[in-house]
Amino acid sequence: METINILFCGTGGQGILTAAEVVALAAMYDGYHVKKSEVHGMAQRGGSVESHVRIGEKVFSPIIEAGQTDYLLSFEKGEHDRMACMLKQNGTDLFNEFVKAGKLISNPKFVNTYMLGVLAKHLSISNESWQKAMKESIKPQYLDKNIEVFMLGNKK
Numbered sequence: 001m002e003t004i005n006i007l008f009c010g011t012g013g014q015g016i017l018t019a020a021e022v023v024a025l026a027a028m029y030d031g032y033h034v035k036k037s038e039v040h041g042m043a044q045r046g047g048s049v050e051s052h053v054r055i056g057e058k059v060f061s062p063i064i065e066a067g068q069t070d071y072l073l074s075f076e077k078g079e080h081d082r083m084a085c086m087l088k089q090n091g092t093d094l095f096n097e098f099v100k101a102g103k104l105i106s107n108p109k110f111v112n113t114y115m116l117g118v119l120a121k122h123l124s125i126s127n128e129s130w131q132k133a134m135k136e137s138i139k140p141q142y143l144d145k146n147i148e149v150f151m152l153g154n155k156k
Contacts, residue, residue, distance in 0.1 A: 001032075001056055001057050002056065003054055003055065003056035003057075003059055004054070004055045004056060004070050004071070004123065005052070005053075005054050005064040005068050005069050005070045005071070005088075006020075006023060006052075006053040006054075006055070006069070006070065006071045006073065006119070007050065007051075007052055007053075007064055007069045007071070007072050007073070007083060007086050007087075008020045008050060008051045008052075008053070008073045008074075008075070009048075009049070009050040009051075009072070009073070009074050009075070009076070009079040009080065009082070009083045010049055010050075010074060010075030010076040010079050011047060011048060011049060011075070011076050011079060012047045012048075012049050014049070014075040014076065014111075014112060015075075015109070015112035015113075016049045016050070016051055016075060016112070017038055017049065017051055018112065018137055018138070019051075019073070019112040019113075019115065019116055020036060020038070020051035020052075020053050021036070021133075021137050022116055022130070022133045022134055022137050022138075023053050023055075023116065023119065023123075023133075024036045024053050024055075024133075025129075025132070025133035025136055025137060026125045026129040026130045026132070026133035027053075027055040027123075027125055027129075029125075029126075029128075029129035029132050029133060030124075030125045030126055030129045032055045032056065032057070032125075033055070033056055033057060033058050033059050034053065034054065034055050034059065035052075035053075035054045035059045035060075035061065035062035036051065036052065036053050036054075036062055037051065037052045037062035037063050038050070038051045038052075039051070039052075048079060048082075050079075050083065052064045055123075064086060066085060066086055067085070067086065067087070067088055067089075068086070068088050069086040069087045069088055069091050070088060070091050070092065071091065071092050071094060071119060071122060072084065072086065072087045072091065072092070072093045072094060072095070073094050073098070073115055073119060074093075074094075074095045074098060075098060075111070075112060075115070077095075080093075080095045092122060094115065094118055094119065097115065097118045097153075098111065098115060101114040101115060101118075101153065104152070105149060105152075110145065110146065110149040113134075113146045113149045113150050113153070114149050114150070114152060114153035115153060116130070116150055116153065117149070117150040117151060117152060117153025117154035117155075118153045118154070120150070120153075120154050121154055127154075130150065131147060134146055134147060134150065
């Protein structure tokens, strides 16, 4: 398997780091080698945040090189515009899905989980691993709603 590079970006408080953690754990549960890195522009709500997740048979570096991102998940327009240069020529920009999610999901706290469902359609990771990763990363009182929203985003 060729290494898959996923870049999450947005601002503090949008769940960027949690979303990246869920992807990394789900991939590990499915037996992939995973590296993850986080960059906090400002360590506060509203500051720039990005997380690099690399999945493959053997991954050596946690940082995605410019122009090598396979999947770009942006949770904020300004950050999307800033990080679009990271996308490879035939990469997948999921920002339009994020815009749709904002209209579909009434509570913005669940938009990142919807986006994980959208991303899951592109990755060979089992549904069981996704749910196990969410169970480990999300507070129990929010787990059922997050799984429900994930499945909504994952509809084919």
